[in-house]
Amino acid sequence: MTHGFRKQLLYFMVALVWLFALLWPLLDINPDGTLGFWRSFAAWMPIAVAGSIVFVLYQIRQAGWLGAPARMLETGRQALGARLSLIPAWVWFVLIAAVFFAIPQFTDRRVHDILIQVLVYVCLGLGLNIVIGLCGLLDLGFIAFYGVGAYTYALLSLHYGISFWLALPVAAFLAMIAGCIIGYPTLRMRGDYLAIVTLGFGEIVRIILNNWMSLTNGPNGVMAKPLTVPLPMFEGGFRIEEVALRSLGDLYYVAFFLAIITIIAVNRLNFSRIGRAWEAIREDETAAELMGVNTFAFKLMAYAMGAVFGGLAGAFFAARMGFVAPESFTFLESALVLSIVVLGGMGSIPGIILGAFAIIALPEVFREFQMYRMLAFGGAMTFMMLVRPAGLIPAKRMGKRGEEEE
Amino acid sequence: MAGDTILELKNVAAHYGRIQALKGISLSVREGEVVSIIGANGAGKSTTLMTICGIVRASEGAVHYAGQDITRVNADKLPRMGLCQVPEGRRIFPRLSVAENLDMGAFFRRRKRRIRADMEMVYEYFPRLRERRSQAGGTLSGGEQQMLAIGRALMSRPKVLLLDEPSLGLAPIIVKQIFDIVQTINQEQGVTILLVEQNANLALQASNRGYVLETGKVVMADDAASLLDNPDIRKAYLGE
Ligand SMILES: Nc1ncnc2c1ncn2[C@@H]1O[C@H](COP(=O)(O)OP(=O)(O)O)[C@@H](O)[C@H]1O
Numbered sequence: 059m060t061h062g063f064r065k066q067l068l069y070f071m072v073a074l075v076w077l078f079a080l081l082w083p084l085l086d087i088n089p090d091g092t093l094g095f096w097r098s099f100a101a102w103m104p105i106a107v108a109g110s111i112v113f114v115l116y117q118i119r120q121a122g123w124l125g126a127p128a129r130m131l132e133t134g135r136q137a138l139g140a141r142l143s144l145i146p147a148w149v150w151f152v153l154i155a156a157v158f159f160a161i162p163q164f165t166d167r168r169v170h171d172i173l174i175q176v177l178v179y180v181c182l183g184l185g186l187n188i189v190i191g192l193c194g195l196l197d198l199g200f201i202a203f204y205g206v207g208a209y210t211y212a213l214l215s216l217h218y219g220i221s222f223w224l225a226l227p228v229a230a231f232l233a234m235i236a237g238c239i240i241g242y243p244t245l246r247m248r249g250d251y252l253a254i255v256t257l258g259f260g261e262i263v264r265i266i267l268n269n270w271m272s273l274t275n276g277p278n279g280v281m282a283k284p285l286t287v288p289l290p291m292f293e294g295g296f297r298i299e300e301v302a303l304r305s306l307g308d309l310y311y312v313a314f315f316l317a318i319i320t321i322i323a324v325n326r327l328n329f330s331r332i333g334r335a336w337e338a339i340r341e342d343e344t345a346a347e348l349m350g351v352n353t354f355a356f357k358l359m360a361y362a363m364g365a366v367f368g369g370l371a372g373a374f375f376a377a378r379m380g381f382v383a384p385e386s387f388t389f390l391e392s393a394l395v396l397s398i399v400v401l402g403g404m405g406s407i408p409g410i411i412l413g414a415f416a417i418i419a420l421p422e423v424f425r426e427f428q429m430y431r432m433l434a435f436g437g438a439m440t441f442m443m444l445v446r447p448a449g450l451i452p453a454k455r456m457g458k459r460g461e462e463e464e
Numbered sequence: 465m466a467g468d469t470i471l472e473l474k475n476v477a478a479h480y481g482r483i484q485a486l487k488g489i490s491l492s493v494r495e496g497e498v499v500s501i502i503g504a505n506g507a508g509k510s511t512t513l514m515t516i517c518g519i520v521r522a523s524e525g526a527v528h529y530a531g532q533d534i535t536r537v538n539a540d541k542l543p544r545m546g547l548c549q550v551p552e553g554r555r556i557f558p559r560l561s562v563a564e565n566l567d568m569g570a571f572f573r574r575r576k577r578r579i580r581a582d583m584e585m586v587y588e589y590f591p592r593l594r595e596r597r598s599q600a601g602g603t604l605s606g607g608e609q610q611m612l613a614i615g616r617a618l619m620s621r622p623k624v625l626l627l628d629e630p631s632l633g634l635a636p637i638i639v640k641q642i643f644d645i646v647q648t649i650n651q652e653q654g655v656t657i658l659l660v661e662q663n664a665n666l667a668l669q670a671s672n673r674g675y676v677l678e679t680g681k682v683v684m685a686d687d688a689a690s691l692l693d694n695p696d697i698r699k700a701y702l703g704e
């Protein structure tokens with residue numbers, strides 16, 4: 059065993075002790091001032107054992123004792139990969155879409171609820187991805203567009219009784235206007251300044267929602283009508299009737315529909331001339347300008363398009379909850395969407411879908427762990443960023459465009 | 465061989481905030497010429513090119529190109545008018561592939577078939593780029609990146625090509641290759657070239673005429689051959 063092993067062992071031990079030092083004050087300083095030991099020890103022990111097993115396995119692999127089986131696995135994996143890559147991407151898309159389409163038939167309310175949330179965040183993540191992943195503009199106030207979309211539907215349905223499907227384009231349009239308003243003054247800024255200003259705009263929108271009592275009813279929020287779909291009715295003559303969707307299973311299909319629309323739209327944008335201009339701006343703004351890209355117009359368009367998908371997701375959110383309040387649109391939500399994009403892989407559509415699952419669904423699944431949830435979540439995020447800094451599924455499309463019409 | 469004046473700067477001044485980088489530059493380039501601007505670091509050579517391209521706004525004076533006043537024209541309109549720059553430090557798009565980088569050069573063009581033909585032409589000039597066409601631009605060597613930057617500009621089918629220090633940081637053998645290609649582009653395609661260089665010897669040998677820039681002013685303008693013979697120039701810029 060080498061010097062490297064000793065050093066790793068030392069780090070491992072220090073990490074275990076450090077974990078215990080973190081857990082102990084959380085669990086064993088009782089409210090009445092007494093101190094304990096066993097509760098934190100009981101929490102620490104399984105983690106330590108699991109960590110030790112991983113550590114030992116890792117060392118065995120480093121020593122090369124797993125060489126033969128690892129090689130077999132690797133060749134198997136490559137053969138499988140080669141086979142799988144023969145299947146065109148759209149087949150995957152249809153397969154996965156079919157699975158998602160079927161899911162509600164086999165699952166219960168709790169799963170529907172989580173999946174709806176995931177799908178909403180897929181829309182949000184893909185919208186933000188246009189701004190950050192493609193155009194390279196950091197936006198910390200993205201949730202404002204979600205809020206604009208949500209309030210648009212809630213207010214339209216409440217005051218004018220406008221149905222969801224009519225309000226949807228209005229919500230997208232108003233979010234787009236908001237995107238332009240936020241985009242316009244920030245376009246000359248870069249990096250840190252842009253981050254701070256967008257953060258400020260996000261907060262401004264939330265504070266307006268909170269204080270404009272006559273329009274938004276302030277912190278008390280607004281009730282929104284439930285989502286309806288027009289269905290043909292045959293009893294007593296043919297007519298079309300608006301039917302309210304009340305079960306989560308039905309709402310799931312609406313979310314699914316919106317997510318599919320978003321995925322297709324973002325995919326098309328990604329591989330269009332516009333997407334190429336966005337990427338050039340992300341890579342080098344001045345060089346893009348020198349190549350004839352109107353950077354001002356394209357950056358504004360990135361904000362506007364990103365906001366559209368935020369607005370769509372927001373309108374659905376309002377219809378699904380039946381109620382909107384400013385507290386749903388805090389900075390924490392913006393940060394959550396941002397972490398979906400970063401964790402999933404900036405610029406990568408499948409990455410962001412997976413990222414939305416990881417960030418929205420996993421914490422729900424781990425609900426039993428209760429107080430460790432955020433700890434596990436933070437740990438997992440840190441770990442992922444160390445292991446896969448470019449995201450779960452990094453964007454890969456090298457050589458895709460210039461050569462594609464070969 | 466040289467035709468009408470195609471690019472002209474009249475008494476152009478430019479500022480970065482309160483710092484004046486150009487103090488009344490006048491120069492002209494005729495169709496088909498290779499003209500070089502030489503000068504020490506910080507003399508304002510890059511600023512001159514950026515002002516021509518509208519990235520830096522002229523605070524005084526005017527820039528005329530092909531009979532039009534382009535002083536206030538936005539930078540993104542110029543490539544389609546036939547004026548394209550290869551900026552200092554190459555500034556290729558590092559995460560886009562070589563082919564995508566070239567494609568960006570033809571961003572404003574719509575005819576797919578002609579774009580493909582031009583890409584072939586660039587690959588003829590720089591066979592190295594063809595080999596690496598699906599590799600990320602940022603993973604190329606310095607010389608290859610310079611070739612890519614020039615190739616990308618050629619994709620816009622320029623009439624006038626502005627080159628900012630193409631020799632920067634490259635090995636002499638690569639520099640020679642690149643200068644050969646630049647001269648070929650000038651002769652075969654009749655592209656007018658305005659070349660900025662610190663390597664005065666090299667630049668003047670490849671040029672018809674030259675301008676010498678010092679702290680934002682043109683201090684000398686002459687035929688390249690005369691400049692090469694001028695004892696002051698030899699002392700100041702050719703290291704003698
Ligand atoms: N972005 C900038 N901001 C402020 N000053 C600048 C900037 N770019 C260049 N300058 C200044 O303008 C002058 C001319 O610079 P430049 O045109 O880059 O010279 P050259 O290309 O001849 O080396 C220098 O004094 C430089 O410090």
Ligand SMILES: [Mg+2]
Pocket residue numbers: 509510511552629
């Ligand atoms: Mg320079």
